Amino acid sequence: MSTPLQFISTSPATNLTFSSSTKLLFAPHSNLGNITLPLSLLKKTSIKAASSSSSLPPSNSALIPESYCSSSDVAVSGIDVDTVTEAELKENGFRSTRRTKLVCTIGPATCGFDELEALAVGGMNVARINMCHGTREWHKCVIDRVRKLNEDKGFAVAIMMDTQGSEIHMGDLGGESSVKAEDGEIWTFTVRNFDAPRPQRTITVNYDGFAEDMRVGDEVVIDGGMVRFEVIEKIGPDVKCLCTDSGLLLPRANLTFWREGKVVRERNAMLPTISAKDWLDIDFGIAEGVDFIAISFVKSAEVINHLKSYIAARSRESDVALIAKIESIDSLKNLEEIIQASDGAMVARGDLGAQIPLEQVPSVQQKIVQLCRHLNKPVIVASQLLESMIEYPTPTRAEVADVSEAVRQRADALMLSGESAMGQYPEKSLAVLRSVSLRIEKWWRDEKSYEVMELNGVASSFYDCISEEICNCATKMANNLEVDAVFVYTKTGHMASLLSRCRPDCPIFAFTSTTSVRRRLNLQWGLIPFRLNFSDDMESNLNKTFSLLKARGMIKTGDLVIAVSDMLQSIQVMNVP
Numbered sequence: 001m002s003t004p005l006q007f008i009s010t011s012p013a014t015n016l017t018f019s020s021s022t023k024l025l026f027a028p029h030s031n032l033g034n035i036t037l038p039l040s041l042l043k044k045t046s047i048k049a050a051s052s053s054s055s056l057p058p059s060n061s062a063l064i065p066e067s068y069c070s071s072s073d074v075a076v077s078g079i080d081v082d083t084v085t086e087a088e089l090k091e092n093g094f095r096s097t098r099r100t101k102l103v104c105t106i107g108p109a110t111c112g113f114d115e116l117e118a119l120a121v122g123g124m125n126v127a128r129i130n131m132c133h134g135t136r137e138w139h140k141c142v143i144d145r146v147r148k149l150n151e152d153k154g155f156a157v158a159i160m161m162d163t164q165g166s167e168i169h170m171g172d173l174g175g176e177s178s179v180k181a182e183d184g185e186i187w188t189f190t191v192r193n194f195d196a197p198r199p200q201r202t203i204t205v206n207y208d209g210f211a212e213d214m215r216v217g218d219e220v221v222i223d224g225g226m227v228r229f230e231v232i233e234k235i236g237p238d239v240k241c242l243c244t245d246s247g248l249l250l251p252r253a254n255l256t257f258w259r260e261g262k263v264v265r266e267r268n269a270m271l272p273t274i275s276a277k278d279w280l281d282i283d284f285g286i287a288e289g290v291d292f293i294a295i296s297f298v299k300s301a302e303v304i305n306h307l308k309s310y311i312a313a314r315s316r317e318s319d320v321a322l323i324a325k326i327e328s329i330d331s332l333k334n335l336e337e338i339i340q341a342s343d344g345a346m347v348a349r350g351d352l353g354a355q356i357p358l359e360q361v362p363s364v365q366q367k368i369v370q371l372c373r374h375l376n377k378p379v380i381v382a383s384q385l386l387e388s389m390i391e392y393p394t395p396t397r398a399e400v401a402d403v404s405e406a407v408r409q410r411a412d413a414l415m416l417s418g419e420s421a422m423g424q425y426p427e428k429s430l431a432v433l434r435s436v437s438l439r440i441e442k443w444w445r446d447e448k449s450y451e452v453m454e455l456n457g458v459a460s461s462f463y464d465c466i467s468e469e470i471c472n473c474a475t476k477m478a479n480n481l482e483v484d485a486v487f488v489y490t491k492t493g494h495m496a497s498l499l500s501r502c503r504p505d506c507p508i509f510a511f512t513s514t515t516s517v518r519r520r521l522n523l524q525w526g527l528i529p530f531r532l533n534f535s536d537d538m539e540s541n542l543n544k545t546f547s548l549l550k551a552r553g554m555i556k557t558g559d560l561v562i563a564v565s566d567m568l569q570s571i572q573v574m575n576v577p
C-alpha cells in the first residue's frame with residue numbers, strides 16, 4: 001500500500017526571505033513583565049479589544065464591543081474565529097500568543113453573564129462545572145449562558161462537566177458555606193440524616209458502612225489535610241472524633257481515613273467509580289452536548305471503556321471527550337492503561353494529595369504530564385494553583401512558582417477551582433495564570449533550553465504513522481525555519497493534536513469543519529482552532545484561508561507558514577502571497 005506523500009514548496013517559498021518573519025519573533029510585549037498587577041492586564045484586554053477595531057465605540061457592559069464580534073460577522077467571513085485569540089494575535093503577533101490553555105471552574109462567583117464574559121475575554125478556554133455542587137438546573141443555566149456568549153460574542157469556550165464520583169464525603173452543612181473546627185473540640189461524624197437543623201458539631205457522612213468500618217485511633221482527614229480528627233469513641237451510628245488539626249470544613253468535603261500511617265482504601269474500593277447520581281449527570285451532560293466529561297476517582301481503564309460504549313449507544317452523534325481524573329492510589333497503579341483509554345487526563349492534586357504523601361505530588365504530576373504527551377492526550381494540572389487568591393488579590397510567590405512549573409512541564413492546560421468558583425478575585429486569578437503562562441512560554445522559547453523530549457510513536461496504522469512523521473517533521477522544519485505559524489487542515493482533529501504534542505515554537509492554526517471538534521481542540525497546547533469548510537484540494541483551501549485571514553488582519557503578505565493536512569498527508573512551506 002502506498003499513500004501519496006506530497007512535499008510541495010509553492011512558488012513564493014522558493015525565494016524565501018526570513019528577515020520579515022524573524023522580525024516578528026520577539027515582539028516586545030508590555031504585559032509580560034507584569035505578573036503582580038492582574039487588574040491592569042484585564043483593563044489592557046478591554047482596551048486592546050476596542051482599539052483593534054478603532055471605528056467601533058467601546059461598549060460599557062461588554063468588554064468586547066458588540067459589533068466587533070457579532071456572530072453574523074463570523075458567518076459572513078466564512079470562518080469561525082475566536083474573537084479573543086484574534087485580538088491577541090493582532091496585538092502581539094503570532095509568536096506571542098498564549099500556548100497554555102486555561103480552565104475555570106464556574107460557581108456562585110462567576111455564574112452571571114457579565115462574570116462569564118469577563119472570564120472569556122480574560123482567556124478562559126474551557127468552563128468547568130462540578131456536579132458535586134449545585135442543582136442540574138443551575139448547571140444548565142451556566143451551560144446556556146456560555147453557549148449564548150459564544151454565539152453572540154464569537155467566543156469558543158468549551159464546556160467540561162466534572163462528575164461527583166462516589167468517594168466518601170461529608171454532607172452539605174445545612175446550607176452553611178463553611179464551619180470552623182478548632183483543636184481539642186469533639187465532633188460527631190454520623191450516618192444519620194437530620195430533618196431538623198443539624199445538631200452542633202455534627203457532620204453527616206454519605207457512606208452507610210462508616211461507623212462499622214472505623215476503629216478507635218483512626219485518623220479522619222478532611223479535604224486532603226485541611227482539617228484532621230482522631231476517632232475516640234463509637235456509639236451506634238455515631239463516631240466521636242477529636243479535632244487534632246483545626247481548619248475550615250466546607251460543604252461536601254472529601255474524607256479519607258488513615259490507620260497506622262496508611263490510607264485505608266478497602267472501603268473506597270467497594271464504591272463504584274460512577275454512582276447512580278453520576279449516571280444521571282452523565283445523561284444530562286450528553287443531552288446538553290457538553291464537550292468534555294471529567295470522571296472523578298477513575299480506578300481502571302474499564303470504567304472509561306464502559307462509559308465510552310454507553311455514550312456511543314446513547315447518541316451516535318455525540319463526540320464528548322472523556323477526561324480521566326487522576327486522584328487516587330488506584331488510578332496511579334493503572335495510570336498508563338487509564339490514560340490510553342481516555343481522551344485526556346487531569347492531575348487532580350486536591351484529592352490526590354489526600355491519598356499519597358504531599359511530597360510525592362510534584363513528581364507524580366511531572367510523570368502524568370510527560371506520559372500524557374507521550375500518549376498524545378491533553379493533560380490539565382488542577383487544584384490550589386492560586387489558592388490564596390480565593391481571599392487575596394495577589395498570589396504568593398510560591399503559587400507563581402507552582403504555576404510556572406506546570407507551564408514549564410508543558411502541560412496543555414491549567415485549571416482554577418475555588419479561585420474562580422467562589423473566590424473574591426476570579427478575573428485576577430485568571431489574569432495571573434495568563435501572564436505567568438505567557439512569560440514562562442516566552443522564556444523557554446528565548447532560552448531554547450527546554451529538554452528535547454524524545455517522543456515514542458503512537459500510531460496504530462501505517463496511515464497514522466505517516467501523519468505522525470509529517471507532524472514531527474513539520475515541527476522540526478517550523479522551528480528551524482522560524483516560521484510564523486503551522487496551518488493544519490484536519491477533519492477529526494487528530495493531526496492537530498499530533499502537532500500540538502510536538503510543542504513547536506510557533507502557534508498551530510487548526511482548521512476543522514465541525515464546531516464540536518473545534519471546541520474540543522481548545523484544550524490542547526498551542527492550538528488556535530478555527531471552523532472552516534474546506535475541500536480535499538489544498539491549493540484552494542490555502543487560497544481561501546489566506547484571503548479570509550488577511551481580510552481580518554490576522555495574517556499578512558510575506559508571513560512564513562507551513563501547512564499540513566490529513567486528507568492529502570502533505571507538507572507545504574510558503575510565504576503568504
Ligand SMILES: Nc1ncnc2c1ncn2[C@@H]1O[C@H](COP(=O)(O)OP(=O)(O)OP(=O)(O)O)[C@@H](O)[C@H]1O
Pocket residue numbers: 105106107108130132133134162164250251252296350351417418419421422
Ligand atoms: N456549582 C457550585 N455551587 C456552589 N459552590 C461551588 C460550585 N462549584 C464549586 N463551588 C465551590 O468551589 C469550591 C472549589 O471547587 P471545586 O470544583 O474544586 O470543588 P471541590 O469540592 O473542591 O472538589 P473536586 O474538584 O474534587 O470535585 C468548592 O469546594 C465549592 O465550595
Ligand SMILES: CC(=O)C(=O)O
Pocket residue numbers: 296325327347348349350351352382383417
Ligand atoms: C479537581 C479535583 O477533583 C481535585 O483536585 O481533587
Ligand SMILES: [K+]
Pocket residue numbers: 130131132162163164165296
Ligand atoms: K468533582
Ligand SMILES: [Mg+2]
Pocket residue numbers: 296327348350351
Ligand atoms: Mg477531586
